[in-house]
Amino acid sequence: MIEYALKFDFPTINNEEEYEALIADLGLARAVRAKNLKVCGDSRLVVAQVNREFEAKDETMAKYLRFVKGILTQFDEWYAEHISREENTTVDALSQFALSEIKNYPRSIYFQVLKTPTIHVINLIAPVGVVSCWIDPIKTHLETGWLPDDAQEARKLLVRASRYSLIEGLIYKRSFVIPYLKCxxxxxxxxxxxxxxxxxxxxxxxxxxxxxxxxxxxxxxxxxxxxxxxxxxxxxxxxxxxxxxRHPPERLTSINPPIPFAMWGMDILGPFPIASG
Structure with a gap:
């Protein structure tokens, strides 16, 4: 069991907190290289949106949902299940820890303070010492589901990203002849x-x-x-x-005379051998 607590340093509502906790949990699952995942949550709205039973009409909730969907694509199998608050007492206890002082935390619990919402701090910059290039937007989209705010740019990124795969943190291009090409x-x-x-x-x-x-x-x-x-x-x-x-550096051009026979061309031929008769 990995116990993980979040403290928010920005104003938020309950459903956004539930999404932030879900993103943190998915990050832990990726860190331990889990392939099959079961997600349990006591927020009926978040679970239903992840299962595509409800639509996310609010813009912020839609961004969170896209973010979570992008991360879930990295697991072989997953499903989300709604549980009652009575079955979720351990997580509720962790949420009470987050309201207390940092110095009171048990050492067995991982603690993190979020200064800004996760959907606002998606990093498109390459790691330190690596020059940013065309790979970074595609990798960020495949990892998190991020899309540019511009609808046209988002559409272009979706088309490009569909030709690539993310395998253990590396981007590979799908090929017709060779299965995967490392980018x-x-x-x-x-x-x-x-x-x-x-x-x-x-x-x-x-x-x-x-x-x-x-x-x-x-x-x-x-x-x-x-x-x-x-x-x-x-x-x-x-x-x-x-x-x-040995070709001439420029194409040959014709010279047009102003009137017939204003320019003559001549070549020297011969001597020719005399033919019989």
Whole structure:
């Protein structure tokens, strides 16, 4: 049993508190890598909304519901069950702990103070030392169900996220040929290209072939072909030993004379061998 207490440092109502507690519980379940989950709660409204029996018409409740639904997608099986307050005495006791001073807490109980609602502090910034990129919005949506406030941007994110999967905290692209392609951040793309082009896997392939090779190694980036072509142009050995392009730098253009025979073209032919007869 993991006992966990929350204290809210912001004004809230009962149903929002129930959702905050549910989000904290789901976070604990993910931390211990639970796959099958049974959720018990004494709030009939929250349980019914999670089970899709009631609709969340209030904007705040709808955000909480989307947040919870996003987290629930990471479990293989789950279901929510409503229980009476008499069956929920342990949780009620924990809620009384949250109203007391922090120093009075037993050491066996985890304690957290929330300064702002969870739905308002969704972090789209990459971890420390990691540059934020295209992966972060998709990962946040798959983890929490977050969507941008702009309806058009939210629709675009839903379409993009449907092509990806979240497996143990990592983003994978679904592929038709290879089951899953691990998505790479920009710095990792540079490292993968260098490994395949110059190091142990070196073949000094062209841009498109190099990008296909990275894909066969089960890695993915939406700009892989462009990055591979740019990397090949920076390779010193490729520039030194590549075939020389002998095509003219510009397309040939015709010169139109103002009047017939204003310009003559002449070539020197011969001598021709004399044919018999």
């Amino acid at each position: 790479l951040r920009p710095l990792k793309v540079e490292e993968a290209l260098k490994e395949a082009h110059e190091r142990i896997c070196r073949q000094h392939l062209g841009g498109r072939d190099l990008a296909h090779k990275i894909t066969r190694l089960e890695f993915y980036s939406p700009t892989m072909i462009a990055d591979a072509k740019a990397y090949m142009k920076r390779c010193d050995r490729c520039q030194r030993h590549a075939l020389i392009v």
